[in-house]
Amino acid sequence: MKYDLEFDIISKASPAPGFAVLRLRRADRLPLPPVAPGQFVEVEVPDSRHTFLRRPISVNFVEPDGMTLWLLVRDAGEGTHHLCNLEVGRQIRLMLPLGNGFGVESRRRTLLVGGGVGVAPLLYLARLMDEAGNRPDVLLGARSAELLLQIPEFNKYATVLTATDDGSAGHHGVVTTHPAMTSGEYDLVCCCGPAPMMKAVAAVARARGIECMVSLENMMACGLGACLCCVENTVKGHVCVCTEGPVFNINQLNWQ
Amino acid sequence: MTPDLSVRLGSLELQNPVLTASGTFGYGEEFADFVDLDSLGGFIVKGTTLAPREGNPYPRMAETPSGMLNAVGLQNKGVDYFIENIYPRLKERRSEVIVNVSGACVEDYAEVCHRLAALDKIHAVEVNISCPNVKHGGMAFGTTTAGASEVVTAVRKAWPRHLMVKLSPNVTDITEIARAAEGAGADSLSLINTMLGMAIDVERRRPMLSTITGGLSGPAVKPVAVRMVWQTSKAVKIPVVGLGGIRTGADALEFIMAGATAVQIGTANFLDPAATMNVIREMHDYCVRHGIADINSLRGII
Ligand SMILES: Cc1cc2nc3c(=O)[nH]c(=O)nc-3n(C[C@H](O)[C@H](O)[C@H](O)COP(=O)(O)OP(=O)(O)OC[C@H]3O[C@@H](n4cnc5c(N)ncnc54)[C@H](O)[C@@H]3O)c2cc1C
Ligand SMILES: Cc1cc2nc3c(=O)[nH]c(=O)nc-3n(C[C@H](O)[C@H](O)[C@H](O)COP(=O)(O)O)c2cc1C
Ligand code: FES
Numbered sequence: 001m002k003y004d005l006e007f008d009i010i011s012k013a014s015p016a017p018g019f020a021v022l023r024l025r026r027a028d029r030l031p032l033p034p035v036a037p038g039q040f041v042e043v044e045v046p047d048s049r050h051t052f053l054r055r056p057i058s059v060n061f062v063e064p065d066g067m068t069l070w071l072l073v074r075d076a077g078e079g080t081h082h083l084c085n086l087e088v089g090r091q092i093r094l095m096l097p098l099g100n101g102f103g104v105e106s107r108r109r110t111l112l113v114g115g116g117v118g119v120a121p122l123l124y125l126a127r128l129m130d131e132a133g134n135r136p137d138v139l140l141g142a143r144s145a146e147l148l149l150q151i152p153e154f155n156k157y158a159t160v161l162t163a164t165d166d167g168s169a170g171h172h173g174v175v176t177t178h179p180a181m182t183s184g185e186y187d188l189v190c191c192c193g194p195a196p197m198m199k200a201v202a203a204v205a206r207a208r209g210i211e212c213m214v215s216l217e218n219m220m221a222c223g224l225g226a227c228l229c230c231v232e233n234t235v236k237g238h239v240c241v242c243t244e245g246p247v248f249n250i251n252q253l254n255w256q
Numbered sequence: 257m258t259p260d261l262s263v264r265l266g267s268l269e270l271q272n273p274v275l276t277a278s279g280t281f282g283y284g285e286e287f288a289d290f291v292d293l294d295s296l297g298g299f300i301v302k303g304t305t306l307a308p309r310e311g312n313p314y315p316r317m318a319e320t321p322s323g324m325l326n327a328v329g330l331q332n333k334g335v336d337y338f339i340e341n342i343y344p345r346l347k348e349r350r351s352e353v354i355v356n357v358s359g360a361c362v363e364d365y366a367e368v369c370h371r372l373a374a375l376d377k378i379h380a381v382e383v384n385i386s387c388p389n390v391k392h393g394g395m396a397f398g399t400t401t402a403g404a405s406e407v408v409t410a411v412r413k414a415w416p417r418h419l420m421v422k423l424s425p426n427v428t429d430i431t432e433i434a435r436a437a438e439g440a441g442a443d444s445l446s447l448i449n450t451m452l453g454m455a456i457d458v459e460r461r462r463p464m465l466s467t468i469t470g471g472l473s474g475p476a477v478k479p480v481a482v483r484m485v486w487q488t489s490k491a492v493k494i495p496v497v498g499l500g501g502i503r504t505g506a507d508a509l510e511f512i513m514a515g516a517t518a519v520q521i522g523t524a525n526f527l528d529p530a531a532t533m534n535v536i537r538e539m540h541d542y543c544v545r546h547g548i549a550d551i552n553s554l555r556g557i558i
Contacts, residue, residue: 001289002289002290003289004290004528004529004530044527050321051319052319052320052321052322052323052324052474052527053319053324053526053527054526054527095529218314219315219317219318220317221317221324221326221523221526222280222286222525222526222529223526224282224286224287224529225282225286226280226281226282226286226287226525226526227279227280227317227326227328227526228279228311228316228328228331229316229317229326229328230314230317231311231314231316231331232314233313233314237310238310238311238314238331
């Protein structure tokens with residue numbers, strides 16, 4: 001079941017310049033509907049003169065109380081700029097939960113790889129995997145140390161590895177050259193980040209024979225599988241990222 | 257007082273004037289968590305073609321001021337898939353289900369309608385004549401009187417029930433095309449389809465759509481659509497269904513006052529999945545507030 005609900009912004013933080021974490025609670029104070037990690041919401045951008053459609057944003061985290069949901073937003077344009085600048089106390093409307101999400105692995109050795117704002121869906125995934133007794137490794141990549149997002153939060157549920165382009169923290173270089181990617185022993189890689197990064201991670205995983213799931217960010221209008229705007233060209237032809245994704249096994253994608 | 261919102265569209269009796277626009281509401285089921293599908297006047301399903309179509313390459317959508325461009329390109333699984341897999345679910349619906357039909361040549365349109373004619377719960381088709389005619393250099397059927405009348409004549413022979421013809425706004429004089437469709441046997445006209453538009457990403461110096469140009473919809477087109485409905489409803493005797501940018505009950509009433517018998521809600525479904533329910537409620541509230549017993553009394557008052 002999907003819902004379109006009003007939420008209150010109960011607090012707000014900035015994990016790095018140009019990013020905001022919005023903590024949201026339903027305006028009616030009822031518990032959240034069940035949300036799987038990797039699922040997303042369609043957010044109405046309030047009072048924006050220049051945007052028109054809603055914006056798809058991943059569920060970053062659901063607090064163990066089952067009441068509080070986080071969105072991690074990167075200021076990337078008009079709509080996300082507006083969302084990053086909303087005041088605590090404002091109401092926003094969210095349609096949720098949308099898309100398929102990542103499965104929560106309870107056994108297989110799993111590496112989560114996040115680049116930039118792509119870490120968003122991985123935090124909630126890490127919590128659920130840790131609770132299932134399968135604490136994952138998470139490899140976070142960014143241009144430099146101050147752009148590595150949510151490390152204190154990830155430390156609670158995962159073993160954190162980092163890579164920065166300028167070497168200011170962790171491994172010096174892109175995530176695909178990190179030892180965890182090149183020689184780590186994993187059964188599964190779950191990745192979310194900019195498309196070129198996901199393609200590079202997918203190529204390494206494929207070459208090493210490791211199963212790999214990626215979360216796509218195609219442009220969306222409805223988020224419900226109705227408009228057919230968000231399609232990805234897969235081995236099954238054009239499929240909607242909003243309903244059959246956003247999470248895909250790389251074997252389904254025409255990425256080679 | 258409970259105002260009467262029911263309208264008659266030729267042989268179709270609609271419990272209220274609110275239909276959903278093709279390509280914006282899927283097969284209705286996608287919205288079932290937000291909308292009581294049985295309380296709609298009816299819904300018009302995705303553009304259906306003879307053979308399955310993959311549609312255009314991504315990117316197919318771009319946001320524009322108060323609207324959006326799309327270049328979906330009629331992605332659908334074809335009429336036989338519709339008949340076997342989708343119709344069995346849709347036929348249980350209480351509201352009217354109308355199939356939107358597209359084709360690349362006149363024979364395709366006629367054949368799709370011929371196959372749909374076996375489905376007795378489908379009381380109407382909506383023929384989309386904005387499609388490019390592949391036999392005539394890709395010029396859309398709906399942009400000439402000859403093209404429009406050729407398609408409608410062929411469909412009229414293949415389709416026994418209500419025939420709605422959906423007009424393209426990308427013409428100099430829409431009333432000419434409207435009269436041609438009426439003359440060839442249309443039972444009603446719906447307008448407008450999307451307006452041809454284009455947008456460029458200046459940072460990347462690339463068109464926003466894979467197809468360069470695409471169809472503009474949403475509130476940005478509404479004044480054009482209202483004007484065309486007003487002109488068309490004065491030029492023909494058959495009923496007119498108005499659409500283009502409708503988001504609220506007041507928007508829908510604009511079309512009705514301009515001469516439309518019914519309306520369709522398209523892009524607004526993306527902004528608010530319950531947009532159709534709000535439009536129906538707001539029209540009802542308007543009638544109560546103004547003491548209107550029958551919505552038909554507002555039609556064409558301008
Ligand atoms: C399933 C999904 C989950 C997402 N999760 C998050 C998240 O957790 N946090 C977050 O900050 N962002 C996320 N995004 C991306 C976010 O939706 C876009 O950044 C946003 O829609 C851009 O809107 P805007 O108005 O700020 O930018 P615009 O002014 O519309 O555009 C600015 C730039 O962003 C690009 N853009 C537009 N739409 C998208 C899009 N859907 N994806 C990527 N780039 C886009 C444009 O091409 C343009 O270059 C997600 C996208 C999807 C599809
Ligand atoms: C994503 C999308 C897909 C569409 N697909 C079709 C279609 O298959 N057949 C058709 O006749 N019109 C199609 N349309 C046009 C709409 O039905 C409608 O005519 C147009 O969008 C104007 O109405 P609106 O502003 O309320 O959306 C589509 C529009 C959109 C936005
Ligand atoms: S966004 Fe409309 S089908 Fe995916």
